[in-house]
Amino acid sequence: MIRQTIGGRLAHDIRNRGLTAWLLFGLLSGFYVVLYFGVDYGHPQTGVERAQAWLYGTFTVHLDAFGAQWLSFGSAESGLSYAGNRWTLYALLYTLAMLVGGAWMFHRYRHNPYQMVRTFSVLFLQVSFAFSVPILLKFFGHPEYYFSYLWPLKIEYLDPAHFEYFGEILVLYAFFASLVLTPLLGLLWGKRWYCSWVCGCGGLANTAGEPWRHLSQKGSTAWRFEKFAVHGVLLIAVASTALWFASALLPEGSAVGGWAEGTRRWYGLVVVAGLSGAVGTGLYPIGGTRIWCRYFCPMAAILGLVQKAGRFRIRVKRNMCISCGLCSKYCEMGIDVRAYAQANRDFVRASCVGCGLCAEVCPRGVLRLENVRRRDPQELTLDSLADGSWR
Amino acid sequence: MHLLIIGNGVAGVTAAMTARKRDVSLEITLVSDESDYFFSRTALMYAFLDRLSRRDLEPYERKVWDRQGIRRVRGRVVDLDAEGRTVTLDGGATLAWDRLILATGAGPRMLPLEGLDEIREGVVHFVTLADLDRCEALTPSTQRAVVVGGGLIGIELAECLHHHGVAVTLVLRDDRYWPTALPAEESAMVVARMREHGIEVIAGDTAFAVAADEAGRVREVRTHGGRVLPCEMLGVCIGVEPRIEALRTVRTAPALGRGVLVDDHLRTSLPDVYACGDCAEVESAEGERFIETIWYSARAQGEVAGENAAGGTRAYRRPIFYNSAMLIDIPYTTVGRSADLPPETPTLLRRAPGRPLSQRLLEGPGGELIGFIGLGSDWDHELLERWIREQRPVAWVRDHLHRARYDVEFRNVRLDRMDEVRVPLHGGEVST
Ligand SMILES: Cc1cc2nc3c(=O)[nH]c(=O)nc-3n(C[C@H](O)[C@H](O)[C@H](O)COP(=O)(O)OP(=O)(O)OC[C@H]3O[C@@H](n4cnc5c(N)ncnc54)[C@H](O)[C@@H]3O)c2cc1C
Ligand code: SF4
Numbered sequence: 001m002i003r004q005t006i007g008g009r010l011a012h013d014i015r016n017r018g019l020t021a022w023l024l025f026g027l028l029s030g031f032y033v034v035l036y037f038g039v040d041y042g043h044p045q046t047g048v049e050r051a052q053a054w055l056y057g058t059f060t061v062h063l064d065a066f067g068a069q070w071l072s073f074g075s076a077e078s079g080l081s082y083a084g085n086r087w088t089l090y091a092l093l094y095t096l097a098m099l100v101g102g103a104w105m106f107h108r109y110r111h112n113p114y115q116m117v118r119t120f121s122v123l124f125l126q127v128s129f130a131f132s133v134p135i136l137l138k139f140f141g142h143p144e145y146y147f148s149y150l151w152p153l154k155i156e157y158l159d160p161a162h163f164e165y166f167g168e169i170l171v172l173y174a175f176f177a178s179l180v181l182t183p184l185l186g187l188l189w190g191k192r193w194y195c196s197w198v199c200g201c202g203g204l205a206n207t208a209g210e211p212w213r214h215l216s217q218k219g220s221t222a223w224r225f226e227k228f229a230v231h232g233v234l235l236i237a238v239a240s241t242a243l244w245f246a247s248a249l250l251p252e253g254s255a256v257g258g259w260a261e262g263t264r265r266w267y268g269l270v271v272v273a274g275l276s277g278a279v280g281t282g283l284y285p286i287g288g289t290r291i292w293c294r295y296f297c298p299m300a301a302i303l304g305l306v307q308k309a310g311r312f313r314i315r316v317k318r319n320m321c322i323s324c325g326l327c328s329k330y331c332e333m334g335i336d337v338r339a340y341a342q343a344n345r346d347f348v349r350a351s352c353v354g355c356g357l358c359a360e361v362c363p364r365g366v367l368r369l370e371n372v373r374r375r376d377p378q379e380l381t382l383d384s385l386a387d388g389s390w391r
Numbered sequence: 392m393h394l395l396i397i398g399n400g401v402a403g404v405t406a407a408m409t410a411r412k413r414d415v416s417l418e419i420t421l422v423s424d425e426s427d428y429f430f431s432r433t434a435l436m437y438a439f440l441d442r443l444s445r446r447d448l449e450p451y452e453r454k455v456w457d458r459q460g461i462r463r464v465r466g467r468v469v470d471l472d473a474e475g476r477t478v479t480l481d482g483g484a485t486l487a488w489d490r491l492i493l494a495t496g497a498g499p500r501m502l503p504l505e506g507l508d509e510i511r512e513g514v515v516h517f518v519t520l521a522d523l524d525r526c527e528a529l530t531p532s533t534q535r536a537v538v539v540g541g542g543l544i545g546i547e548l549a550e551c552l553h554h555h556g557v558a559v560t561l562v563l564r565d566d567r568y569w570p571t572a573l574p575a576e577e578s579a580m581v582v583a584r585m586r587e588h589g590i591e592v593i594a595g596d597t598a599f600a601v602a603a604d605e606a607g608r609v610r611e612v613r614t615h616g617g618r619v620l621p622c623e624m625l626g627v628c629i630g631v632e633p634r635i636e637a638l639r640t641v642r643t644a645p646a647l648g649r650g651v652l653v654d655d656h657l658r659t660s661l662p663d664v665y666a667c668g669d670c671a672e673v674e675s676a677e678g679e680r681f682i683e684t685i686w687y688s689a690r691a692q693g694e695v696a697g698e699n700a701a702g703g704t705r706a707y708r709r710p711i712f713y714n715s716a717m718l719i720d721i722p723y724t725t726v727g728r729s730a731d732l733p734p735e736t737p738t739l740l741r742r743a744p745g746r747p748l749s750q751r752l753l754e755g756p757g758g759e760l761i762g763f764i765g766l767g768s769d770w771d772h773e774l775l776e777r778w779i780r781e782q783r784p785v786a787w788v789r790d791h792l793h794r795a796r797y798d799v800e801f802r803n804v805r806l807d808r809m810d811e812v813r814v815p816l817h818g819g820e821v822s823t
Contacts, residue, residue: 005556012441111720113801219452317797318773320715322686323401323450324434329443338450359799363437363717365724365769368797 014285015211021285028285032278035090088135094204095131098123101207114356114369118196122203130200145170148198151178152237153299155267159241160248161260182299183306189371190312191303192354195293201276205289205332206355213357215288216334223334226295226351233271234301240267271296290332294351304350312354315368318344327358327367341366392417394700395478395488397468399423400432401686402668403494405693407461410701417701419460420486422478424467426520428453433686435523439551445520473643473661490663490700493638493651494693497631497669497684502539505600511607514625517548526626530555533623537612539598540628541568543716546581548626549590550719560591560620564629567594572714572730574816576740577766580747581718588719593618601625631684633670648672650682655706657696665700667692673707685714711779713772721747726775727762728753734817739785741809743767748804750792753816754785768804769797 014020102123109115129148138144143166151158157166157174166174185193195202205213216222240263247260280292293300314337321344327337333351337358340347359367394410396403399421407419421429430448437443456463466480477485499516507514513529516522526548534557538549541563549559567578568585582592596616604610612620633650645659646652650672657665657673668689672682683689688709695707713726732753739752748767755761759782763775774795778788793806 112799113803114799117801220454317771319687319690320713320772322433323431324437325431325443325447325450326434326437329447336452342450356799364715365722365797369800 015214017215017286024285025282029278029282032273032282035086036273036277091131091134094200095126097208098126098200098203099207101204101210105207105210109360112356112360115360118356119207121197122200122206125198126200126203143167143170147173147177148200150174150182150194150299152234152241152302153199153201153297155237155241155272155298159244159264161244161264182303186303186306187310190310190348190354191300191307191350191352192312192369194303195300195353196355199299201280201297202290202293202353202355204281205284205293209284209289209332212284213289213332214329215286216290216294216332217287218328218331218334218336226334229295230297230301230304230351233275233296234298236267236271237298240264288332288334290353293353294333300351300353307352308348308350311371312352313346313348313370313372314340314352314358315346315370316341316344317364317366317368320364321366322364324363326361326363330357330361332357337367392489393487394419394490394492395486396421396492396494397478398494398496398668398670399426399429399463400494400496400668400689401429402496402670402689402693402696403492404429405690406492406494406665406667406697406700408459409694409697411459411461413698413701413703415460418462420462420464420488422464422466422468422480422486424465424481427463427465428456430520432518435517435520436547436551438523439526439548440554467637469637469641471638471641471643473645473664491661491665492696492700493645493659493664493666493670494668494689494696495634495637495670496689498634499627500630500632502598502627502629504598506602509603509607510601510609511603513603513609513623514601514627516627517544518631526551529624530557533557535620535622536560536624536626537562537598537620537622538626538628539564540626540630541565541570542628542630543569545626545628546585546718548628549585550588552624552626553588553590557624558591560593560622561585562596562598562614562620563592563594564597565595568592570730572725573764574730574738574751575818576742576814577749577751577764580749580766581721581723584719584721584747598625631669633672633682635670648680655708656699656704657692657707658699663700665696667696673709675709676706679709681709683709687714711776713776715772718766721766722769724765724770724772725763726770726772727760727779729762729764730816732762732816734815736816738814738816739789739811740814741789741806741811743805743809748809750806750809752785752788755782757782758784758786760785760788768802769799771795771797 010020012018014024102119105119106116109119125148130146134144134146145166146154149157151174156162158178163171182194196206243256243263244260247254247256250256275296276292280296283291321338321341323338323342325338327341328335328339331337332355333353335349335352354369356369359369394417396407396419403421407421410417410419428449429451431450434443434448438445438448464486466482466484468478469481470479472478476489477487478491479485499518515525515529517526530552533552536552536557537560538545538552539562545561549561553559567575568582569578573581582594585592596614596618598612599615600613601609602611602613609623609625610621612622612625614620635647635651638644638647638651643661645661645664645666650670651659651666653659653666653671653673655673655676657667657671659666669682669684671692672680674680691710692707695705698705711727713724715722715724717723737754739754740749741751742749746767749765751764752760753762753764760779762779763770796804798804
């Protein structure tokens with residue numbers, strides 16, 4: 001390996017689990033701890049409290065204060081106001097990171113229209129439905145709602161305890177988008193319509209996370225763990241939702257209510273804060289992007305099952321692969337694409353988010369993302385039947 | 392029964408895997424003097440570019456070899472005894488075999504250069520893992536490099552060096568780039584792209600002498616054309632030759648030509664000894680003799696040799712030729728016959744004005760498609776192959792070309808907006 005400049009060495013180091021990568025990992029994880037678990041300790045008394053306050057309490061206060069100061073619009077007197085907090089700040093930072101990474105994507109893949117369109121789509125949806133619209137909704141006194149996030153990724157959207165807060169229209173939207181739209185589009189276009197075109201988790205991975213995509217765990221062991229983990233979380237998500245419905249239907253005061261409360265807390269802590277936030281994003285520089293999407297996201301699990309039954313395929317040009325391995329290396333989901341390509345097998349993998357990078361990096365144009373099952377590109381028309389050109 | 396395979400390149404490995412599929416009880420051993428595990432030689436440049444690690448070059452998970460029951464031995468074969476059915480390794484160990492496959496590949500050709508004896512460092516090839524190590528070690532101390540060779544490996548090496556900030560001059564013996572594959576117009580597009588990219592290209596010249604500094608490091612290269620090119624590194628990429636030198640001195644050598652001579656079942660002149668891949672010189676049933684030094688042929692031949700060594704009776708049929716490459720950033724696809732045809736062969740050349748994007752349809756005596764050369768976009772070579780086999784008229788292919796497109800979604804290559812000329816394959820005026 002040759003890296004002649006300091007910049008080149010640093011870039012290599014941070015992208016390949018060097019010291020700087022570990023530092024960044026520490027920073028990101030610390031940020032998430034403060035974000036999710038930070039509390040205001042006021043005036044800490046004991047040593048432990050002081051330590052805790054120093055560790056994250058003060059940071060959180062600062063984050064909240066900063067958010068409140070800079071990201072609050074309007075005034076309470078006019079009746080229209082929006083109170084900023086650390087979550088607004090987080091959303092802003094998140095969106096900015098995506099925009100910066102997105103600009104780099106536009107530059108880097110300017111020759112590849114699929115990448116351009118896809119990147120534009122995630123950026124647009126992030127800026128609008130995942131950032132501006134929720135703030136505007138709150139500003140005008142409506143519930144803060146993210147139209148681009150669906151159950152079971154946003155598990156509370158189908159939690160009856162929140163139905164009253166969201167109101168009929170939003171609840172109907174949640175039911176429709178999660179239970180009708182998601183599987184339908186998944187059948188037509190594969191998982192990618194959501195994971196690579198809409199979702200903000202995937203959006204961050206495919207913009208700001210791009211430099212680390214090659215760090216995903218490859219190999220059959222990781223694949224086995226992935227199948228076990230992602231379907232496990234899906235099971236938990238479905239069971240929790242069922243429990244919440246049960247507790248809403250059963251008379252108040254039954255034991256189920258207590259369980260429902262418990263699962264709400266634990267699901268929020270472990271799955272949402274822990275896995276999707278701290279682990280999912282904090283681990284970028286060490287474990288690669290899309291750790292959350294690959295191993296834990298229940299939405300991805302559903303879409304993966306749908307994808308297996310749908311029209312999406314990665315088509316492999318016969319006998320053209322030179323087994324170079326670039327496709328496998330740059331697959332953020334750890335799919336050994338080369339194994340299929342060198343065996344001349346078209347394939348669909350449940351985890352494939354259809355980012356299209358394998359096709360982009362392939363130096364022999366072997367791979368093609370497609371929505372058709374039929375391999376023969378010659379369409380059958382009445383004309384072609386008449387003149388025999390379909391043969 | 393023991394199948395011994397010399398060479399763990401794609402030919403040898405494919406032979407091993409195919410033999411295993413046919414016969415689960417076969418004992419199989421792969422010998423290599425280059426690497427413990429099969430790696431992708433075609434991907435050397437991506438390792439040099441730092442886009443892949445050494446381990447990434449291995450096409451199979453390492454568990455596969457044990458699971459497939461394929462033993463790997465590291466060592467150079469120095470002797471072959473066909474009567475006693477053994478080979479001897481450089482360490483002195485002997486290995487017995489019942490069936491033997493020679494898959495020793497090809498090694499770099501060397502340019503006769505004056506002053507080469509004085510050089511201790513700085514002259515490189517780009518074919519083996521050791522070459523890659525050497526190139527990587529030299530690059531930090533190299534400001535300028537000269538690469539001699541107008542084929543695929545030359546452009547790959549030039550691109551890698553350029554990527555690492557080395558000023559590269561590519562010297563082409565012929566008046567254009569890759570004349571055995573590309574007609575003049577296409578060549579010019581590739582050269583233009585190389586120049587835009589920052590690689591200097593000199594055509595119609597060759598290096599004849601090289602000079603060293605006090606330390607024995609390359610200092611400059613002189614050409615027949617009178618150029619003196621100062622440089623710290625000289626890459627020689629003028630093609631490969633079958634690696635058979637070891638076989639010339641063994642106790643019982645198979646019949647050798649430029650490569651190991653084999654019939655269409657890939658049998659050598661020795662009983663139960665086969666050869667495949669870059670080292671094999673095939674004599675087909677029609678009496679045609681050829682050496683194919685490309686990955687795809689090595690694979691296809693490996694399948695035949697493996698199958699036959701395990702008791703099969705398959706013949707190797709040379710498929711309709713196809714190949715593809717990435718020339719800097721211009722994708723290239725060719726199917727069927729191409730630059731080897733007579734110069735007056737009629738062709739339909741379609742070009743996008745001002746962009747490196749073209750298709751050329753080569754026409755046979757009856758107006759049928761016999762070859763295709765595409766630059767700048769991706770093509771489905773299987774469909775084009777079929778059209779060639781079916782002898783579709785060029786006019787028909789022209790109108791249906793969009794069906795063979797293999798572009799990424801949303802890319803709309805405007806095939807209907809290309810400039811078309813009918814020209815002979817090489818040179819000459821435009822005909823009707
Ligand atoms: C830089 C580069 C880029 C290329 N790019 C392309 C491309 O894009 N497309 C394409 O089609 N082709 C390409 N090729 C050609 C392709 O790599 C070869 O055709 C293919 O690897 C041949 O495979 P093989 O198994 O016959 O030989 P090899 O891969 O050469 O394997 C032979 C093995 O046998 C070993 N061996 C030889 N002699 C002995 C001995 N006496 N004892 C023990 N071991 C021995 C060698 O060390 C070697 O490991 C490229 C080649 C190079 C060098
Ligand atoms: S990137 Fe392309 S050529 Fe390389 S292994 Fe993958 S499919 Fe094969």
